Amino acid sequence: MTSDTMPEANACIRVLRPLSWGGALALLALPxxxxxxxxxxxxxxxDFALFGAMLLVACLAFEAALRVARVPAHLLASLLAIGTAFLLVWANLAVGIVDEPEHPANLLFAAVLLVGVIGAAISRLQARGMALTLSAMAALQVVSGAIAVWIASQTPALFVLAFTGLCxxxxxxAAVLYRKAAVAQ
Incomplete structure (x- = not known):
């Protein structure tokens, strides 16, 4: 953490860091x-190893966001984006968004996450770049959901569309919050 971190962000970090790691441990212990x-x-x-790895990646991603955040909006945007990515992976692996997890249409949703990882790397987690990345992810989520409904006729389209809408x-x-953070910085 650098000395130019705003006091509000420092206060959030002191609360969020133990909550994220403690929450991950609690989630892992729940099953x-x-x-x-x-x-x-x-x-x-x-199952425990895979879920533990997912939680570890989520917590490490949040730690990276904590290091670059200067305002609470950046932290909240990061938390929302990481949580949504976690939900997308978990749903896809556990039950599959489209039919079973092995259905090829589920790979479409992996592309959304790939855009997120590439965008985060290119923008170096800076708020302005992350706002563009999350906007691109939203657009790709809609396209992926529409293609998945078209490909998979056996899956109830309502579920795929609802999940796509939620994500x-x-x-x-998160994109709006990142834009707000970019303006505030």
Whole structure:
């Protein structure tokens, strides 16, 4: 963290850092605890490893955002974007957005995340570049959802469209927050 970090961002960081890591540990422990009480949850070591890796990536991404954020809007935008990306990966791996997780149309949604990773690298997590990246992700999310509905006739289109709408709204909200952060900096 640099000395030019604004006091509001410092206060947010002091609260958010332990919440993110503690929340990740709690989420990882949740299925383990559930397995003690019900047979409905039956995770394997592979499931825990994959979920742990997803949580680790999310927490490390948030740590990177904490290092460049100068205003609370930047932190909130990062949290929203990382949370949405996590939800997209989790839904795709757990049940598949389109039919089963192995359905080829689900790869369309991976392209949205790839745009996010490339945009974040190019913009070096700076607010103005991240606003453009999240806007591009929102547009690609809509295109991916439309193509997925067209390709997969067996999946209820309403679910794919609703999930696409949810993710698109989150990407756009994060883009607005990044724009606000860029203006404030």
């Amino acid at each position: 383990w605890v559930a397995m003690r009480f019900t047979d409905e949850v039956a995770w394997t070591g592979r 698109t709204a989150a990407w756009l909200a």
